[in-house]
Structures are given as C-alpha cells and as structure tokens.
Amino acid sequence: MIVVSELRKCFGTAVAVDRIGFTAEDGSITTLLGGNGSGKTTTLRMIVGALEPDRGSVAIDGIDVRRERVQALGCLGVLHDDFGLYPRLQVHEQVRFGGALHGLNGAGLDDAVERALGALGIGHLRARLAAGLSHGERMKAALARAIVHSPRNLLLDEPTRGLDVFSVRVLRELLKRLRDAGTCILMSNHALAEVLELSDRVVVIDRGTVLAVDSPAGLVATAEAKDLESAFVGLVQDAAQRRIAS
Amino acid sequence: MRLWTVYAKEMTETLRDRRSLFSALSYSLLGPLAVVFTVNVLAAATRPGALEPVAVCSGEARELVAHLTAAGFTLSPDAAICLHISHDYSTRVAEGGTANVRVLADLTASGTTVDKLQSEIQRYARTLAMQRALARGVAPAVLVPIAVDVQNTSSVSRRAEVIARLLIVFFLVTPFFVGVAAAADATAGERERRSLEPLLCYPLRRSSLVLGKWLAVATVGAAGTAICVIAGLMLMQRSALPELGVRLETGLEAAVTVTALLLPLTMLVAAVQVAIGLLAASYKDAQSYLTLLAFVPAIAGFVLSGERLAAASAFPIGFELAALAAPLLGSVTALPPFAAVAAAELAAAALVLWLATARLSGERILAQV
Numbered sequence: 001m002i003v004v005s006e007l008r009k010c011f012g013t014a015v016a017v018d019r020i021g022f023t024a025e026d027g028s029i030t031t032l033l034g035g036n037g038s039g040k041t042t043t044l045r046m047i048v049g050a051l052e053p054d055r056g057s058v059a060i061d062g063i064d065v066r067r068e069r070v071q072a073l074g075c076l077g078v079l080h081d082d083f084g085l086y087p088r089l090q091v092h093e094q095v096r097f098g099g100a101l102h103g104l105n106g107a108g109l110d111d112a113v114e115r116a117l118g119a120l121g122i123g124h125l126r127a128r129l130a131a132g133l134s135h136g137e138r139m140k141a142a143l144a145r146a147i148v149h150s151p152r153n154l155l156l157d158e159p160t161r162g163l164d165v166f167s168v169r170v171l172r173e174l175l176k177r178l179r180d181a182g183t184c185i186l187m188s189n190h191a192l193a194e195v196l197e198l199s200d201r202v203v204v205i206d207r208g209t210v211l212a213v214d215s216p217a218g219l220v221a222t223a224e225a226k227d228l229e230s231a232f233v234g235l236v237q238d239a240a241q242r243r244i245a246s
Numbered sequence: 247m248r249l250w251t252v253y254a255k256e257m258t259e260t261l262r263d264r265r266s267l268f269s270a271l272s273y274s275l276l277g278p279l280a281v282v283f284t285v286n287v288l289a290a291a292t293r294p295g296a297l298e299p300v301a302v303c304s305g306e307a308r309e310l311v312a313h314l315t316a317a318g319f320t321l322s323p324d325a326a327i328c329l330h331i332s333h334d335y336s337t338r339v340a341e342g343g344t345a346n347v348r349v350l351a352d353l354t355a356s357g358t359t360v361d362k363l364q365s366e367i368q369r370y371a372r373t374l375a376m377q378r379a380l381a382r383g384v385a386p387a388v389l390v391p392i393a394v395d396v397q398n399t400s401s402v403s404r405r406a407e408v409i410a411r412l413l414i415v416f417f418l419v420t421p422f423f424v425g426v427a428a429a430a431d432a433t434a435g436e437r438e439r440r441s442l443e444p445l446l447c448y449p450l451r452r453s454s455l456v457l458g459k460w461l462a463v464a465t466v467g468a469a470g471t472a473i474c475v476i477a478g479l480m481l482m483q484r485s486a487l488p489e490l491g492v493r494l495e496t497g498l499e500a501a502v503t504v505t506a507l508l509l510p511l512t513m514l515v516a517a518v519q520v521a522i523g524l525l526a527a528s529y530k531d532a533q534s535y536l537t538l539l540a541f542v543p544a545i546a547g548f549v550l551s552g553e554r555l556a557a558a559s560a561f562p563i564g565f566e567l568a569a570l571a572a573p574l575l576g577s578v579t580a581l582p583p584f585a586a587v588a589a590a591e592l593a594a595a596a597l598v599l600w601l602a603t604a605r606l607s608g609e610r611i612l613a614q615v
Contacts, residue, residue, distance in 0.1 A: 048447045051609050074449040084444030086255070088262040100251040101448040142444075 001026050001184050002047060002153055007056035009042055009208075016042045017208040021056070024186040024201075026152070029179050031195050032188040033232060034205035040188040043205070044157055047186070048078060060153055074102065077151035081158040083142035087131035091122060091141045094130060098145035116144040119174060136167030143171065147178070154178060156187035160194050172198060192229050202228075204235050207243075211235045248450040252458025253465075256432050260466055266427030273423045274470045277416030278478030282485045285409060289486030298327055298359040305331025307339075307347070313370045319363065327351040327359060342378055406492040406575060413482070413494075414570040415547030417475055417504060418563065421512040422540035424470025425463045425519050426533060432459040433523025434532035443612060452606045456520065456599055464516035471508050476501045494574055503573035510588035511566055517595035521602040524611070543567075556580075562591050 002024040009017040017039040024030035032040045045051040047058050049069040058065040063072040085094055095113045104112050117123045120140040130138060139159065146154065156175075160168050175198055179185055189195050195202060196216050204211040204219070212219060212235055216228050223231035260266065290296055299322035302311060310331070311321065330348040332338070338345040347367060351360045376386040436442045445455065479496040487494060519536055526532035546563050558564025565587045605611060 045443075045612070050443060050446050050612055070449045070451060072449075073447060076447070078444060078447040080440070080444045080447075082440040082444075084439075084441035086259060086441060087439070088259045089255070093258070097251065097255050098448070101248055101450055103248075103449070 001061060002030075002155075002186055003059045004043070004047065005057050005059075007043060007046055007053045007058070009046060009051060009053050015208055017046070017053075019056070020205065020208065020210050022201075022203045022210060022213050024153075024184050026184045027179060027182045028200035029175060029185040029187065029198050030201045030203060031199040032186070032203050032205055033192075033195055034188075035236065038205045039208035040205055041157065042208070044155060044188060047155060048073065048076065075152050077146040077149065077154045079139075079143050079146040079154070079156040079159055081161055083138050085130035085133075085138055085142055085145075088129060090127050090129055091133070091144075092117065092126040094141055095144045095148050099148040102149035102151075104149055112148050112150070116148040119147065119177075120144045121170065135162050136164055139163055139167055140170065143174070147174075151183070153184045153186070156185070158188055158190060160189065160191050168194065192232070196228050204232060206236045206239050209239075211239055247454075248448075249454040249458040249461070252450070252455055253461045256428070256459055256462030257465065259431065260428045260462060263427065263431065266431065269427060270424040270466065270470050271473065274420060274474035275477055277420070277474065278413070278481050281409065281412050281416065281478070282481045284412070285482075285485045285487055285490065285492075289489040296358070297362060298356050299325040300327045300329055300359075300363060301325035303328040303330055303350070305333055305335055307331045307335050307345075310347070310367070310370055313373075314363070314366055317366045319366070327356055327363065329363075339374070405490055406494060407571075409487070409490075409492055410494060410571060410574045411547070413478060413574065414567060415544060417471070417478065417508065417570060418511075418543045418547060418566050419540060420471045420474040421467040421508060421515045422536075422543055424474075425467035425516055426536040426540065428466040429463045429516065429519035429523045430526075430529055430532040430536060432462060433520055434526045434529045437611070438529045446606075446612075453599075453603045456603045456606055460516055460520050460595075460599055460602075463519055464513050467512045467516050468505075468509060471512055472501075472505045475504045475508070479504075495576055500573045504570055507569050507573070507584065508566060510591040511562055514562060514591045514595040514598070517598040517602070521598050521605070524602050524605045560587075562587070562594070 004023070005021050007017050007020045008015070020039065020043055022030070032043060034040050042051060046053045047060075047065065049058075049065045049072070052066065058072075060072040061075045063075065065072040086097075089097065092113055095116050096109060099109045099112050099116075114123075117126055120143055122137065122140045122144060125133065125137055125141065128137075130141060133141060143159070146156075154175075159171055163171065172194070175185055179200075187198075189199075199216055201213060202216055202219055203213050212222070214222060219231045219235075220226075220228055223234045225231035225234055297318055297320075299320045300314065301323050302321065315321065328350040330350060332346040332348075335345040335347070349360060349363060353360055375389060379386055379389055436445065446452075476498075479501045482494060483496045518539065522535050522539065523532045526535055543563050543566075546558070547567060550558050550564060550567055555564060555568050559568040559581050565581065569581055569584070
C-alpha cells in the first residue's frame with residue numbers, strides 16, 4: 001500500500017505540487033490522471049525518493065520513504081516511461097540486474113528471472129541485446145525487470161505510451177493478474193481507454209493539486225458526464241474557473 | 247554487496263563497447279610504439295653502416311679521399327652525394343693556400359651523411375693546418391689555445407634520461423586516457439540514455455552506486471595502464487636502445503614496479519573522472535572535459551624538471567613523474583615515501599567520491615535529464 005500525505009514541492013517560486021494526498025490500496029489499480037505539467041511526474045519522483053518533498057510524506061507498506069528510502073524501495077517495482085534499459089546488456093541480464101539490486105541471488109535469482117520472462121512471454125528474447133528490441137519488446141523487458149522480485153507495490157509511469165495494441169493487451173493482462181494477486185499498482189496514464197479499462201480508483205490531478213479521487217464510474221456519475229473524458233475535462237475546466245473567480 | 251552488482255554491470259557494458267575498448271587499448275600501445283620508433287630512427291641515424299656513399303664528381307684529391315675512406319665513407323660513381331673538388335686543389339694545397347671543395351646533395355634526404363662528411367673534411371683541414379704550422383716552425387698548440395674536455399658525471403646518460411622521461415610521460419597519461427569512455431558512459435551516458443532515474447529507484451545507497459561505477463572505471467584504468475607499461479617495456483627490449491648506448495630496465499620487475507607506483511594515482515583519476523562525468527551535462531561534454539583532464543599530466547611531464555620536479559614530488563602526478571625514473575633507470579632520488587603519497591591519493595579519491603555521491607543524491611542530477 002502506498003500512502004501519499006499532503007505532499008508539497010516547489011521549484012524556486014513555482015509550486016509544482018501542493019497538498020497532494022491519496023492512498024493506493026493493495027489489490028487495486030490506482031491511476032494518476034492529469035494533463036502535461038499537472039504534477040504527476042513530480043509526485044511519482046517524490047514517491048520513489050528521487051525528489052524530496054518540501055512538506056508531507058510518502059509511506060510504502062508503512063515505511064517512510066524520506067526516513068528509510070532504501071528499505072521502502074525494497075517493497076517497490078518501478079517502470080519508467082523511458083524504460084531505462086542498457087543497450088549493451090541482453091534481456092535476461094537486464095532482468096537479472098534488477099533482481100540482484102533487490103537482493104536476490106543464486107538459484108532464487110535464476111528462478112525469478114525465468115518467472116518474470118515467462119510472465120511477459122519474452123523468453124525467446126532472453127539473449128537479445130536491448131539495442132535491437134522494438135518499443136513493445138523494450139517495454140516488456142523493462143516490466144519483467146520491474147516485477148522480477150515480486151514486489152508488493154508496482155509503480156508505472158505512462159506504461160502504454162507508444163505501444164501497439166498487442167503490447168497494450170499483454171500489459172493489461174499482466175496488471176490484472178498482479179492486482180488479483182494482491183499487488184498495489186499505482187500508475188500515471190494519459191490514455192483514457194486504459195484508465196477506464198484498468199483503474200479501480202482514479203486520482204485526477206491538475207496544477208499540482210488533487211481535483212477528485214473516485215472510481216472511473218464514480219467520476220463520470222459525479223460529473224454527470226457522458227464518459228470519462230468529458231468528466232476529466234469538466235473537472236479541469238471547473239478548477240480553472242474557480243481559480244479565475246478567486 | 248549491491249555495489250558489486252553495479253560494478254559487474256558497468257564492466258559488462260564496458261567490455262562490450264568495442265569502440266571504447268579499441269580506443270583505450272590503441273592508446274595504451276600507441277605511446278610506447280612512438281617511443282620505440284623514435285629510438286630506432288635515432289639509432290639508424292648514428293649507425294656507422296648507415297652512411298650513404300659519396301661520389302667524387304670532379305677534380306682530384308687523393309689524400310682527402312683516403313681520409314674519408316678511412317673515416318668510413320664508401321665511394322661510388324653513382325652516389326647521390328657529389329663531391330666537387332676544384333681543379334687547382336693540388337696547387338693551392340701545395341702553395342699553402344685555400345683549396346675549394348663543394349658538396350652537392352639533397353640535405354632533406356641525406357642530411358646526416360652530409361653533416362658527417364663536412365665534419366670529416368674539416369677535421370682533415372685542421373690536420374693540414376697543423377702540418378703547415380709545424381713546417382713553418384710554429385708549434386701546433388699555438389693554433390689550439392683552449393682544449394675543451396667534457397666529462398659526464400651522471401650515473402645515467404642524457405640520452406637514457408630523455409628516453410625514460412618520454413616513456414614516463416606516456417605511462418603517466420595512460421590512466422587518464424584509457425578510462426575516459428568508461429567514465430563518461432557510466433555517468434553522463436547513464437543520464438543521457440535516461441537509465442539513471444530508474445537506477446535511483448532501486449534499494450541501494452547512492453554511495454554504493456558511485457563506488458560500483460568508480461571501481462569499474464578504476465579497473466579499466468589499471469588494466470589499460472598495466473598493458474601500456476608491460477607492452478611498452480617489452481617493445482623497448484626489442485628496440486635499438488643498446489646501439490644508442492642507453493641502458494633501461496625493461497624487465498618484468500620494472501614493469502610491475504611502475505604499474506604499482508601508478509595504481510594509487512589511477513584510483514584517484516578514476517574518482518575524478520566519475521565526479522566530472524556526473525557534473526557534465528551530456529556524454530559529449532563529459533568526454534571533452536575528461537580529454538582536457540588528460541592533458542594535465544602531459545603538460546606537467548614537459549614542464550616539471552629539476553628543482554621544480556623535486557618540489558612537485560610531494561603531490562600527485564609530480565611524485566609519479568619523479569618516482570618512475572627509479573625502476574626504469576636504476577637511479578636513486580630523494581622522494582616522499584610511496585606509502586604516504588598512496589595514502590594521500592586514496593584519501594583524495596575518497597573525498598572526490600564523497601562529493602560525487604552528494605552530486606548524485608541531489609535533485610539537480612534529474613533536472614538535467
């Protein structure tokens with residue numbers, strides 16, 4: 001479980017994130033939904049301890065990220081939007097590297113690597129260098145690396161960006177399986193179709209603040225909109241009007 | 247120890263980067279090859295048998311020709327170096343006047359032989375002058391008011407010192423050059439290909455990350471330096487050093503001693519390279535800064551000598567410049583103890599790594615991505 005409380009982060013005089021708070025529960029998929037520059041990436045970076053919040057806190061499975069960053073990250077798997085693969089390492093070496101950094105070794109590491117490759121259906125790519133992989137194959141390799149240690153919490157930054165429909169389906173199925181197994185999944189996403197399909201809860205963010213937290217159906221119903229896109233746009237426009245009025 | 251996982255990853259990536267490996271290894275061998283080439287060219291120029299043949303193209307001077315032949319010159323009618331003896335040579339010599347001898351040659355191609363030819367003709371002229379003075383009742387000593395006698399008091403020849411110095415500079419620059427690609431790739435390269443942020447999301451301390459990268463760069467630097475030293479000294483064994491009267495220690499013991507003397511500096515250089523790589527905005531920037539850094543020991547090598555080198559020997563680079571002469575020349579120089587300098591260099595490396603860790607722990611490292 002990831003608990004984000006009252007996060008605030010400024011860069012100089014610019015307020016990037018202000019009093020953002022939400023809880024990503026175990027066995028559910030929570031999505032951060034927001035436009036470009038809304039504060040999603042800054043929030044995710046504070047969750048993994050790459051940025052230090054000016055105020056507020058993040059706890060992963062009850063471990064405070066600010067105070068015990070290394071222990072907290074041990075409970076987390078992360079998939080970045082750029083994947084961060086090493087061009088001169090083979091696919092199985094990338095996954096092995098991730099597992100070893102999470103403290104796995106010996107036969108346990110070997111089994112974990114095979115299990116992760118199998119879960120993504122990329123066993124046949126094991127000896128391929130990352131430099132020669134397609135975009136979809138790179139996503140799968142990076143996701144295998146993120147889940148190799150069977151994390152209780154999984155964080156994904158725009159995982160479907162640039163993927164074809166086949167890769168999206170693989171990702172979607174895997175995330176559902178992990179959720180059903182009790183994993184807490186927190187992701188940021190632009191693709192409303194994926195948000196609707198996968199999310200149990202949606203945290204709508206705009207200009208560094210939380211506008212709403214609800215299920216996709218709940219957001220649509222509350223906004224009395226015809227679909228999630230209309231509900232999202234309506235929430236952002238209402239917030240803009242409130243700012244102008246104040 | 248997760249730092250060994252980082253180390254293994256960095257080493258795997260470096261060993262698979264053939265272009266970087268090739269440039270590192272080629273540098274390791276290029277320096278010593280250049281020294282061997284210079285030695286062989288020098289030896290060839292001073293080799294007696296290397297004198298080109300000379301032709302007497304006009305005129306006649308039997309005694310002069312006999313003197314040249316005795317000095318090692320061979321006469322051949324087709325030779326490119328042409329000796330023109332004036333038609334009145336015999337008359338002028340007999341009358342005690344000045345005879346004219348002209349040498350026609352391509353000085354670019356035959357400069358060494360012509361210099362030697364000119365010197366031998368002048369020596370013959372001095373002999374004639376002495377004979378003339380004696381015939382007129384003048385003591386030959388009158389013509390030589392001062393005799394200069396230069397004696398070498400050094401335990402090593404000047405030539406040996408120059409060649410050893412050249413080798414030392416190449417050996418010293420090696421750790422600075424061979425680690426450039428590895429350091430730039432492990433730091434600025436990591437950030438440029440956007441794999442640094444995912445790496446920071448793993449449960450490992452930033453210090454482990456920096457130490458793993460540092461050890462990998464230091465391994466590349468140390469291995470490249472060892473290859474450069476061993477290959478360099480092996481090449482020197484097969485060079486024409488003995489023909490120049492130069493004696494250098496080129497055995498395994500000298501190679502091991504030189505490599506060991508360079509090891510602490512190699513560790514410090516690797517730390518500085520990692521820190522610079524983390525400060526650089528891009529891979530190309532890192533490469534440029536690290537290449538500039540490699541000029542520091544080269545410039546120091548050419549600038550520091552004598553008292554300045556003695557004063558600089560308490561510091562990194564200065565110490566190595568002075569200390570490496572001992573195993574190569576067998577000379578003894580008063581220097582600070584190696585253990586003290588090594589400890590200071592490793593302490594400096596630790597300080598630089600601490601600064602690099604602080605840089606990696608800061609938020610600005612992500613701002614440049």
